Amino acid sequence: xxxxxxxxxDDDDGIRGFVQLALEDEGFEVLAARDGREALTTLGRQxxxxxLLDMRMPGMDGWRFAEAYAAAPGVHAPIVVMTAARDEAxxxxxxxxxxxxxxxxxxxxxxxxxxxxxGR
Amino acid sequence: MxxxxxxxxxxxxxxxxxxxxxxxTGSLSWVAGVVSCxxxxxxxxxxxxxxxxxxxxxxxxxxxxxxAFLLLGLAFTGLVVxxxxxxxxxxAHVLVGALWLMLAWGFAGVGALTGVLSWGLFGxxxxxxxxxxxxxxxxxxxAPHSLLSLLAGLVAAALGGSIVVLWLTDGLxxxxxxxxxxxxxLLGLAFLATGLALLLVNLFFATHPRLSVAANVAVGxxxxxxxxxQSIPAGALTGITLFGLMGLSLVARPWxxxxxxxxxxxxxxARLVFVSVAVTTVSLVGMxxxxxxxxxxxxxxxxxxxxxxxxxxxxxxxxLALAGASMAEIVMAGWLARPLANLSEAIDSLAxxxxxxxxxxxxxxxxxxxxxxxxxMRQRLLQRTAEGEELLAAQEELARDAEQRAAALDAxxxxxxxxxxxxxxxxxxxxxNGAAREMLGVAPGATVxxxxxxxxxxxxxxxxxxxRLEHQERPVVRALTRGEVVVTERFVLRAGERRTxxxxxxxxxxxxxxxxxxxxxxxxxxxxxxxxxxxxxxxxLEQEARSQTEAALHLRDEFLSIAAHELKTPVTSLRGYxxxxxxxxxxxxxxxxxxxxxxxxxxxxxxxxxARLAEQLLDVSRLESGRLELQPEEVRLPDMVGEMMDEFxxxxxxxxxxxxSEPCPPLMVDMLRIQQVLINLVDNAAKFSAADTPIEICVxxxxxxxxxxTVRDYGIGVSSDDRPHIFERYYQGRGNGYRGxxxxxxxxxxxIVQMHGGAIDHQAMEGGGSRFIVNLPCGPQPSAVQPGxxxx
Numbered sequence: 051x052x053x054x055x056x057x058x059x060d061d062d063d064g065i066r067g068f069v070q071l072a073l074e075d076e077g078f079e080v081l082a083a084r085d086g087r088e089a090l091t092t093l094g095r096q097x098x099x100x101x102l103l104d105m106r107m108p109g110m111d112g113w114r115f116a117e118a119y120a121a122a123p124g125v126h127a128p129i130v131v132m133t134a135a136r137d138e139a140x141x142x143x144x145x146x147x148x149x150x151x152x153x154x155x156x157x158x159x160x161x162x163x164x165x166x167x168x169g170r
Numbered sequence: 171m172x173x174x175x176x177x178x179x180x181x182x183x184x185x186x187x188x189x190x191x192x193x194x195t196g197s198l199s200w201v202a203g204v205v206s207c208x209x210x211x212x213x214x215x216x217x218x219x220x221x222x223x224x225x226x227x228x229x230x231x232x233x234x235x236x237x238a239f240l241l242l243g244l245a246f247t248g249l250v251v252x253x254x255x256x257x258x259x260x261x262a263h264v265l266v267g268a269l270w271l272m273l274a275w276g277f278a279g280v281g282a283l284t285g286v287l288s289w290g291l292f293g294x295x296x297x298x299x300x301x302x303x304x305x306x307x308x309x310x311x312x313a314p315h316s317l318l319s320l321l322a323g324l325v326a327a328a329l330g331g332s333i334v335v336l337w338l339t340d341g342l343x344x345x346x347x348x349x350x351x352x353x354x355x356l357l358g359l360a361f362l363a364t365g366l367a368l369l370l371v372n373l374f375f376a377t378h379p380r381l382s383v384a385a386n387v388a389v390g391x392x393x394x395x396x397x398x399x400q401s402i403p404a405g406a407l408t409g410i411t412l413f414g415l416m417g418l419s420l421v422a423r424p425w426x427x428x429x430x431x432x433x434x435x436x437x438x439x440a441r442l443v444f445v446s447v448a449v450t451t452v453s454l455v456g457m458x459x460x461x462x463x464x465x466x467x468x469x470x471x472x473x474x475x476x477x478x479x480x481x482x483x484x485x486x487x488x489x490l491a492l493a494g495a496s497m498a499e500i501v502m503a504g505w506l507a508r509p510l511a512n513l514s515e516a517i518d519s520l521a522x523x524x525x526x527x528x529x530x531x532x533x534x535x536x537x538x539x540x541x542x543x544x545x546x547m548r549q550r551l552l553q554r555t556a557e558g559e560e561l562l563a564a565q566e567e568l569a570r571d572a573e574q575r576a577a578a579l580d581a582x583x584x585x586x587x588x589x590x591x592x593x594x595x596x597x598x599x600x601x602x603n604g605a606a607r608e609m610l611g612v613a614p615g616a617t618v619x620x621x622x623x624x625x626x627x628x629x630x631x632x633x634x635x636x637x638r639l640e641h642q643e644r645p646v647v648r649a650l651t652r653g654e655v656v657v658t659e660r661f662v663l664r665a666g667e668r669r670t671x672x673x674x675x676x677x678x679x680x681x682x683x684x685x686x687x688x689x690x691x692x693x694x695x696x697x698x699x700x701x702x703x704x705x706x707x708x709x710x711l712e713q714e715a716r717s718q719t720e721a722a723l724h725l726r727d728e729f730l731s732i733a734a735h736e737l738k739t740p741v742t743s744l745r746g747y748x749x750x751x752x753x754x755x756x757x758x759x760x761x762x763x764x765x766x767x768x769x770x771x772x773x774x775x776x777x778x779x780x781a782r783l784a785e786q787l788l789d790v791s792r793l794e795s796g797r798l799e800l801q802p803e804e805v806r807l808p809d810m811v812g813e814m815m816d817e818f819x820x821x822x823x824x825x826x827x828x829x830x831s832e833p834c835p836p837l838m839v840d841m842l843r844i845q846q847v848l849i850n851l852v853d854n855a856a857k858f859s860a861a862d863t864p865i866e867i868c869v870x871x872x873x874x875x876x877x878x879x880t881v882r883d884y885g886i887g888v889s890s891d892d893r894p895h896i897f898e899r900y901y902q903g904r905g906n907g908y909r910g911x912x913x914x915x916x917x918x919x920x921x922i923v924q925m926h927g928g929a930i931d932h933q934a935m936e937g938g939g940s941r942f943i944v945n946l947p948c949g950p951q952p953s954a955v956q957p958g959x960x961x962x
Binding site for chain 1: 731734735738739740741742743744745746747749750753754757765768769772775776857910
């Protein structure tokens with residue numbers, strides 16, 4: 051288990067697709083989920099080092115996911131919120147996020163944040 | 171003679187109280203009384219004078235005649251002054267009249283015609299006087315004033331007539347008329363003429379003052395002439411007395427001064443004078459007679475003549491003495507009666523309101539006592555009057571003060587614009603001003619009682635919401651029962667159908683015993699309340715408008731944030747793929763072709779997505795500004811939908827689509843816009859339903875005038891909360907979480923359908939899912955085109 055594992059949760063196929071490709075290029079093992087429920091299922095199977103979370107999703111959205119995840123037992127990976135909304139500070143507080151990265155983000159910023167929180 | 175002058179003079183104006191109602195007998199009583207007295211005195215004092223043949227009848231009883239005449243005469247005179255009872259008066263009249271008739275009877279025996287007629291007629295008159303005195307002449311206004319005057323006229327006429335007859339029949343040749351035979355006819359004619367004249371005047375012209383005076387005076391002069399020309403020369407003493415006094419009294423009638431004495435006849439003074447004169451007369455006559463008879467007993471025949479002369483002298487002295495005594499008695503009586511008269515005057519003036527007449531002190535004990543008592547009474551009365559006047563003045567001052575205050579209060583009360591009502595203890599009005607009448611709707615002319623009744627029946631206070639005030643809540647009741655002072659509380663005053671907002675104050679009115687009423691002041695504040703209500707309404711409207719604006723702004727903010735989110739998502743992908751390719755190229759200086767193709771496919775997909783979002787935003791903007799224009803063309807709906815199915819399957823490769831299509835009439839619509847509507851509906855169906863459920867699309871004609879396009883899914887449906895709003899601009903379903911999109915698809919769809927004259931509707935389906943139905947009319951089509959196209 052040398053490589054670090056990252057979970058990407060986003061309902062948009064495009065975003066999910068390129069984030070996964072970019073992070074795999076950097077050597078991370080990347081898991082993907084369409085919404086909160088899928089993410090929880092994935093996390094139930096295997097722990098991750100970082101969760102990249104979109105907030106507005108159909109089904110279980112980012113807020114409810116964060117709540118459920120926080121309530122779940124075990125060690126918790128940091129959450130980095132990816133959002134197109136403007137009120138970043140609020141989001142950090144609301145979901146107990148480690149950081150926020152605003153869409154559309156720079157790919158290098160995403161990789162830096164992932165490296166910082168997931169480690170290498 | 172003075173007493174005898176005074177007597178007829180006093181009697182002349184005719185007599186007192188009896189005169190006014192009927193025939194006056196007072197003068198007759200006076201004259202007859204005095205004549206009788208004088209005759210009696212003469213008979214007693216000078217009996218020798220009555221030894222002539224004319225008095226033959228009375229000679230045997232001369233002393234008796236004298237006494238009878240004197241006493242009856244005095245009594246008769248007394249009738250006038252003393253005014254005894256009716257029966258006594260009648261008796262006196264009968265006695266005197268009988269005496270005079272006896273004398274006439276005596277004259278008849280010697281043929282003395284004038285004596286018979288005069289004494290006889292007067293005698294009859296005296297007897298009848300009490301009966302005649304009550305007589306009222308039928309022809310009112312022509313009644314004779316005096317029985318004396320009437321009898322004098324009658325006697326004169328009768329005498330004149332008889333003398334003329336005697337003269338014509340040579341009947342005057344008797345010794346009685348020996349001395350005056352020559353002149354008798356003239357006297358007879360004069361008597362006849364004046365006597366008839368006086369009778370006529372008395373019977374028919376009694377009220378004519380000048381005629382009456384002239385006739386009386388003429389007869390009087392005739393009598394006096396007879397006395398001078400006949401009786402004196404003949405030595406007929408009775409004739410001289412009768413005719414002389416009769417004549418004098420008739421002549422004296424019109425003297426005004428005499429009339430003024432009339433009221434005095436009934437005074438204390440007159441009575442005192444009469445009584446003393448009568449007593450004096452009787453005493454003197456008695457003395458003279460007594461002395462004469464004593465002297466006579468030792469007299470010789472020679473000295474008899476001397477005595478007779480002395481007797482005649484003594485008669486004259488008697489008269490003089492009587493006159494003197496009378497004067498003294500008048501003065502004495504006046505002195506005695508004066509304090510009483512003065513007292514009487516003082517009482518009169520006091521009764522008339524003048525207290526200033528001084529009271530003469532009298533030495534007579536009774537009078538002094540009386541005057542002192544009166545004086546005390548008068549002083550007390552004066553004192554009380556003064557006190558009373560002071561009190562009256564003070565009262566008047568108070569009354570004026572009160573009046574002024576009342577007037578000022580009245581003026582204030584009635585000029586107030588506030589309605590003022592004063593109540594008594596039982597809540598009845600005691601006063602209300604014009605403003606109150608107007609506010610209560612009381613008729614202007616109604617009394618206070620009517621106003622009370624009206625107000626209690628038809629007016630009451632209400633709360634603003636139309637509830638009647640409870641009895642105990644009413645301000646006036648609170649003031650009356652609890653003594654509360656109510657200050658400007660607002661109520662609705664109901665007067666029949668009219669509602670007036672009134673600011674009402676009420677306060678109790680107290681006296682020392684407690685609450686005796688209340689006063690209420692009402693001000694019409696309807697305008698103010700209306701203004702307040704209007705202000706509140708405007709405020710509410712303004713708040714609504716503001717909250718709507720705020721909601722709209724909020725909605726727009728939210729929309730913008732959502733729109734930004736929606737726009738950023740594809741941009742993020744675009745940027746991400748672009749940077750990803752660049753990074754790989756930088757690392758390895760080459761790109762694997764499948765990676766590039768994959769990225770390009772994403773770029774294509776995301777740019778189309780972006781374009782669609784931009785198009786939607788533009789549509790909203792166009793719709794809002796009314797710039798969205800349709801470009802209708804003939805469209806065959808089944809064909810159009812059939813062609814779009816590939817597109818849907820391509821866009822949603824994992825979904826199964828079911829198309830049910832029937833032939834439809836061609837529609838004149840903007841095809842691109844209708845396609846946009848269908849895409850919207852299919853996108854929604856895909857978004858809100860599970861991937862393994864089918865999406866059913868149906869095209870069907872509607873009554874040959876249009877077509878219906880239906881999209882049905884088996885998804886989550888629309889919650890009942892959301893259902894009314896799903897076609898609103900920016901509205902996103904709240905109940906089912908985030909599904910992406912900007913909340914404008916259905917809005918744009920509805921606008922487009924409505925612009926075509928159609929309708930879009932949503933149905934919640936049993937077993938879940940939604941069905942959207944778009945009804946489109948055929949639209950305006952050239953009639954020539956339709957059949958041709960239909961045939962093709």
